[in-house]
Structure formats: C-alpha cells, structure tokens
C-alpha cells in the first residue's frame with residue numbers, strides 16, 4: 001500500500017463494481033468504497049448501529065447504502081443516517097483516482113457527527 005501525503009492507495013480503479021461496494025483497509029481504518037457510475041465514494045465500513053459491515057450491504061437507490069443487519073441506511077455522500085434504526089452518522093472520506101488507482105484521504109472525517 002502506497003502512501004502519498006495524506007492519501008492512501010486503497011484499490012485499483014475497476015475493483016469496485018458499478019452500484020457496488022468493496023471493503024478495503026487503509027492503515028488502521030476499515031473503509032467501504034462505493035462506485036455509482038463513474039464516481040467513487042468512501043465511508044467507514046462499520047455501521048454506526050452495530051457490528052455490521054456496510055460493504056456487505058446494498059446500494060438501494062442512488063446514493064444510499066442499506067446495512068445488511070437491520071436494514072438501516074446512510075447517505076453515501078454525506079454519511080448521514082437516513083433510515084432507522086441508524087441514528088448516528090458515519091465518517092466519509094475524500095476519494096480521488098490517479099493513474100488508475102483509487103486513493104482515500106483517511107485523515108479527513110468530513111460528514112461525521114454524533115447525535
């Protein structure tokens with residue numbers, strides 16, 4: 001895994017299926033990568049409601065990930081909890097593609113909040 005400034009190489013472009021997810025480890029963080037069309041997103045992989053991996057969930061409509069355990073949901077772009085039983089938002093991370101590789105900026109925690 002290559003580190004460039006605060007960006008960590010997480011996967012190869014094409015590893016994440018369209019409307020799909022991929023769990024990756026970036027340093028100590030487990031991250032869920034998403035691809036919607038040509039755009040990639042990244043959030044923390046663990047659901048804020050319990051011990052479930054969002055990368056095993058489903059993109060139920062453009063921009064929402066449904067947790068596989070209790071079917072709570074989050075906005076992939078903002079990390080906001082939008083479907084019960086989830087109340088706490090999840091972290092989102094900036095993503096960029098360079099030279100066919102997906103990089104995640106794990107030091108950023110935009111979109112994270114605790115209610």
Ligand code: FES
Pocket residue numbers: 047048049050051052067068069070071072073084085086
């Ligand atoms: S663990 Fe995700 S909704 Fe309960």
